[in-house]
Amino acid sequence: MWLISAGFDNLCTMIRIEISLRLPNSPGSLAGVCRLLSDERVNILAITLEVGGQLRLVVDNHVHGAAVLREHHHQVTERDVIVTAVPNSPGALAPTLKLVSDANVNIEYAYGGGSDGAPTATIVLGVEDAQRAAAAAGV
Known part of the structure; x- marks a missing residue:
């Protein structure tokens, strides 16, 4: 990992x-x-x-x-997929997705979630090359 x-x-x-x-x-x-x-x-x-x-x-x-x-x-x-924890609050996922987008990496699919009141949510991002995407996006 x-x-x-x-x-x-x-x-x-x-x-x-x-x-x-x-x-x-x-x-x-x-x-x-x-x-x-x-x-x-x-x-x-x-x-x-x-x-x-x-x-x-x-x-x-x-x-x-x-x-x-x-x-x-x-x-x-x-x-390989990217699994990320983000704050469980409105708009918290957007900065991570912008990093991926700015690295010119296409997100093929995504899924995840968090529980009400939990401090974080877990998101899974399926991309063509997770290793390259993570390095290029700086995430």
């Missing part, structure tokens, strides 16, 4: 491995994946499921998480 400055005091941005797989559009598909990971003590840190069944996960142990899913016949891909 490569830690880099996020431009906010005491907050960090890191490059993490995202696990991606396609799920059938049927009841229990997502629950099944979550149960497999839970049974193996793999913690889901961020998750998004798109209408077409594309599931993206950032977990605490991507090597074990991906292996568990493959053992259960899921076709898994992995890629």
Whole structure:
């Protein structure tokens, strides 16, 4: 895991491995994946499921998480993503996104969130080359 400055005091941005797989559009598909990971003590840190069944996960142990899913016949891909913590307040994400934009890096997708009252929110940014994007953007 490569830690880099996020431009906010005491907050960090890191490059993490995202696990991606396609799920059938049927009841229990997502629950099944979550149960497999839970049974193996793999913690889901961020998750998004798109209408077409594309599931993206950032977990605490991507090597074990991906292996568990493959053992259960899921076709898994992995890629670097930028995971950043930002203050959980209006407009706090904009400066980070401006750094990425100013570095001429396209954000292909993003997901994340925070809880009401929590001091920070977690955002996942999918870009073509996360290492280059993070270095170029200075995040």
